[in-house]
Amino acid sequence: MDTETIFSPPVKRVRPKPGERRVQILNELAQMLEAPGAERVTTAALAARLAVSEAALYRHFASKAQMFEALIDFVENSVFDLIAKASEHEAGGSARASRIVTTVLEFGEKNRGMSRVMVGDALVFEHERLQQRMNQLFDKFETALRQSLSEASNEADAQVTASMLTSFVIGRLQRFARSGFRRSPSEMLNACLTRVLP
Numbered sequence: 001m002d003t004e005t006i007f008s009p010p011v012k013r014v015r016p017k018p019g020e021r022r023v024q025i026l027n028e029l030a031q032m033l034e035a036p037g038a039e040r041v042t043t044a045a046l047a048a049r050l051a052v053s054e055a056a057l058y059r060h061f062a063s064k065a066q067m068f069e070a071l072i073d074f075v076e077n078s079v080f081d082l083i084a085k086a087s088e089h090e091a092g093g094s095a096r097a098s099r100i101v102t103t104v105l106e107f108g109e110k111n112r113g114m115s116r117v118m119v120g121d122a123l124v125f126e127h128e129r130l131q132q133r134m135n136q137l138f139d140k141f142e143t144a145l146r147q148s149l150s151e152a153s154n155e156a157d158a159q160v161t162a163s164m165l166t167s168f169v170i171g172r173l174q175r176f177a178r179s180g181f182r183r184s185p186s187e188m189l190n191a192c193l194t195r196v197l198p
Contacts, residue, residue: 022060024050026070033113033122034181040125065127068117072133075114079104079137083144093152094197097145101165101193104141105185108173112181119174142166164196 028049032041043064047054061067082103090096108115116122118137123130142162149158172185 021056022070025057025060025067026074029067030071030111030113033116041122065130068123068126068130069133071114071117072130072137075111075117076133076137078107078111078114079141080144082107083141087144087148090148092148094149096148096151097161097165098193098197100141100145100148101169102186102189104169105172105189108176109185112177115173115185116177119170119177121174121177138166138170141169161196168192168196 025046029041029046032046032049041064043054043057047057050057057067061070083100086099086103087096090099108118113122118134120131120134123134142165145162145165146155146158149161153161169185175183176185
């Protein structure tokens with residue numbers, strides 16, 4: 001009889017480092033949102049994909065709404081970092097506005113699950129404050145565009161153009177999400193921006 005096999009030490013479960021499990025939960029949630037035609041994400045489905053109990057999820061997040069808030073934080077930080085970088089590279093006016101629009105659409109294209117959060121598709125059955133936060137993000141986005149455009153034109157024109165570009169970005173991201181991620185948000189983008197921006 002092989003005593004080594006019988007008395008082999010138990011396999012140790014490797015516990016994630018502090019904060020690691022939280023990141024894993026958010027990554028898995030974002031991946032679930034990337035599935036074309038994804039249904040409402042439940043904590044039971046999320047827990048099953050992570051091979052943990054629902055109680056384990058709630059040790060890291062007080063609610064599913066809090067998980068979505070963490071995703072929105074990621075979107076907000078990423079989008080405004082991109083806007084800041086775009087502002088550094090372009091002096092202002094139409095060139096900066098064009099770069100801002102392009103970088104945000106590219107972010108949505110690379111982060112499919114986040115694009116569903118941005119346009120509210122993933123938030124339909126969730127707490128209303130989550131959608132309000134996304135609305136505020138696009139209000140700030142529009143303000144950034146208006147500030148860039150007002151450097152090269154009058155305030156009224158800058159406001160109208162910023163509003164049009166914001167609607168354009170939301171529409172492009174929404175079409176991307178609702179097409180099952182087949183219609184690229186950057187499709188014919190330069191031609192479209194040339195029509196809107198002088």
